[in-house]
Amino acid sequence: MTAFDGEDLVNPEVESEAEVAFEGALRPKSLAEFVGQRKVRGQLQLLLDAAAIQSRTPDHILLAGPPGLGKTTLAMIVAHESNRPLRLTSGPAIQHAGDLAAVLSSLVPGEVLFIDEIHRMARSAEEMLYLAMEDFRIDIMVGKGAGATSIPLDLAPFTLVGATTRSGLLPNPLRDRFGFTAHLEFYETEELVQVIHRAAQLLAVEIDRESLREIASRSRGTPRIANRLLRRVRDYALVDGRGASLEAVRAALELYDVDELGLDRLDRAVMSIILERFDGGPVGLNTLAVSVGEESETIEAVVEPFLVRIGLLSRTPRGRIATKAGWAHFGIPRNADALFGDDL
Numbered sequence: 001m002t003a004f005d006g007e008d009l010v011n012p013e014v015e016s017e018a019e020v021a022f023e024g025a026l027r028p029k030s031l032a033e034f035v036g037q038r039k040v041r042g043q044l045q046l047l048l049d050a051a052a053i054q055s056r057t058p059d060h061i062l063l064a065g066p067p068g069l070g071k072t073t074l075a076m077i078v079a080h081e082s083n084r085p086l087r088l089t090s091g092p093a094i095q096h097a098g099d100l101a102a103v104l105s106s107l108v109p110g111e112v113l114f115i116d117e118i119h120r121m122a123r124s125a126e127e128m129l130y131l132a133m134e135d136f137r138i139d140i141m142v143g144k145g146a147g148a149t150s151i152p153l154d155l156a157p158f159t160l161v162g163a164t165t166r167s168g169l170l171p172n173p174l175r176d177r178f179g180f181t182a183h184l185e186f187y188e189t190e191e192l193v194q195v196i197h198r199a200a201q202l203l204a205v206e207i208d209r210e211s212l213r214e215i216a217s218r219s220r221g222t223p224r225i226a227n228r229l230l231r232r233v234r235d236y237a238l239v240d241g242r243g244a245s246l247e248a249v250r251a252a253l254e255l256y257d258v259d260e261l262g263l264d265r266l267d268r269a270v271m272s273i274i275l276e277r278f279d280g281g282p283v284g285l286n287t288l289a290v291s292v293g294e295e296s297e298t299i300e301a302v303v304e305p306f307l308v309r310i311g312l313l314s315r316t317p318r319g320r321i322a323t324k325a326g327w328a329h330f331g332i333p334r335n336a337d338a339l340f341g342d343d344l
């Protein structure tokens with residue numbers, strides 16, 4: 001149990017079963033319906049069109065970026081747009097090379113294989129994947145010790161779509177075997193307005209543009225969070241009985257502890273540890289994680305990218321340091337000799 005258990009409204013990593021079903025209903029099915037990421041969309045379209053002209057499987061694709069920005073959605077779109085079946089699995093589900101061999105050997109020709117969190121796959125499976133990606137072939141080890149032999153097995157041609165929140169953790173030989181790497185960026189507020197406008201229509205929620213903008217601006221540039229906040233606002237409006245007005249949006253988000261910048265309790269706890277306990281920093285990642293009772297991976301993949309993006313925090317080789325804006329946002333009196341992250 002962490003210090004921040006309970007409703008984790010702005011952590012895009014945490015997904016309940018209800019949310020998975022809800023997301024499924026809201027996922028755009030084509031590149032044209034996919035909002036934002038204009039460059040990536042154009043690059044993917046070209047890659048799919050070129051493969052279609054040559055009647056071959058599209059190149060392997062790596063999707064990199066923080067959680068909730070649309071990696072799974074894009075994998076589904078790649079399969080849908082190229083009219084191919086899709087197989088979904090994830091790095092943590094591949095603990096042994098044998099787990100991967102079972103998946104690869106059962107692919108049908110042209111299938112799109114999506115491996116979410118590919119950086120968490122077992123090392124032995126990574127090596128098998130190199131050969132599979134390059135030559136559509138794997139070597140299966142039979143027997144043990146001196147009598148062990150490897151039997152080559154041809155695979156059906158497939159397109160691998162890998163997703164990672166930590167592309168830096170991927171070994172170079174694996175990264176190099178992707179024909180194309182897309183780096184997904186956080187979304188602009190106006191783009192998130194479009195995402196939740198569409199979701200509101202699908203969910204039959206009546207809500208005006210100003211209220212949509214208020215939700216979007218507190219969604220940390222992340223569609224998953226925007227959809228989630230919309231759902232909470234819809235519930236609030238339903239119970240309150242006065243509709244999804246701007247007032248309802250503000251009251252619902254206050255109830256769930258999401259402030260006007262989209263910061264939640266965990267973000268605020270991280271900032272307050274840096275500012276109050278460590279005089280603005282520098283603080284190491286592990287110290288920070290232990291201090292707030294969270295996994296360092298969550299701090300690194302979810303909390304920090306956003307705090308850095310909105311300019312409250314700097315990541316330096318010496319550790320994490322609050323910026324001038326970080327001090328100002330929290331209104332905490334500062335020691336004269338404290339460092340500013342922006343000056344380093």
Ligand SMILES: Nc1ncnc2c1ncn2[C@@H]1O[C@H](COP(=O)(O)OP(=O)(O)OP(=O)(O)O)[C@@H](O)[C@H]1O
Binds near residue numbers: 024
């Ligand atoms: N560009 C977009 N346009 C419309 N909806 C989007 C877009 N990107 C994401 N979404 C919506 O946000 C939700 C989360 O997207 P998705 O599951 O694809 O994210 P992800 O990057 O794969 O996250 P994770 O890495 O945690 O699996 C989905 O409901 C999806 O419909």
